[in-house]
Amino acid sequence: MVSGGVVAATGHPDTLRANYPQATEEHVGGVIAPPPVNAHTHLDMSAYDFAALPYFRWIPEVVIAGRERRGPQAALAGADTLARLGTGGVGDIVWSPEVMDALLGRDDLSGTLYFEVLGPVPAQADERFRVMREQVEGWRRRERPADDPRGALRVGLSPHTPFNLSSRLMRLVMDYAAGEGLPTQIHVAEHPAEVELFASGGGPIWDNRFAPLYPPTFAEVIGRVPEAGLTPVRYLDDLGVLAARPTLVHMVNVTQDDIARVARAGCAAVTCPRSNANLECGTFPWTAFAAAGVEVALGTDSVASGETLDVRGEVEFARTLYPGLDPRVIVRAAVKGGHRVLGTRAPFIRRGEEWRDEYLW
Ligand SMILES: [Zn+2]
Incomplete structure (x- = not known):
């Protein structure tokens, strides 16, 4: 209930009706929640x-x-869009140092900027890691802490996928992130071909790689022989990566055992429902993740696959994709789940606080 621009009371509609019979009721036809x-x-x-x-x-x-x-120009235009949409925070995968420099300068952006790391050749792992660490140390001087009035803006790391980094580079990056308390995101099990790659060492991902940039076999990338039952998630778990609690993005093509491993490690998952549908990757098994107690958040992926940067579009699409899921679970993922993943704070809508129009969506 809102009175004079201030939140006067919150609670179940029936309780509010009983306690405030004189209040006028307006059907808003949407969600009342923080952005x-x-x-x-x-x-x-x-x-x-x-x-x-x-x-x-x-x-x-x-x-x-x-x-x-x-590049940076496109990234800044994307940040403008997020500001215009009143987004509650962003987890962005940053591909180049120029983009990191540009986005760290934005006062109207809060969340985490994950610098993306790739490198499938084991012999190049140490040098690649050394360069990355130097860059990250420079950027971290420009981070904003949680109590900054503009909101927190942190630097994180994103080892691209389990298959695009050598196991050595994956360990170096994740051990460093864990030691420094840096948040991490990894794309995992987006397409069924990723499962095929870990089980057989071949398939379309391996056939489509830029061959000169890779060692001769996938076994050399991951430091073990691919085998039936070796999933991308099991590989990360065996390597000790899940213990550092990275956020796992996509997680579409997973087994029940994968979900149990993720739940045990306490990792969160980010789902991008529109992107997964548009690229024909499959459907994130949300109900199974929820049943296992895994924290779920929502993301748009890029506009190239997700269509827009408006995460409300993901909420809307998820409602049609998961008709059996309580809509409040989806909204909770978009707000609380997102803040948990980014390590930011969700604003409270409670009695005595100023009412903001962006609470209605
Ligand atoms: Zn992505």
């Missing part, structure tokens, strides 16, 4: 056109074909 958080996106791809194409066509025809459009 939702976009826990996974790629702002530097904001100048791309949206295209719904199967994953293995989308990468060459959209991501690679449009790479000239990627």
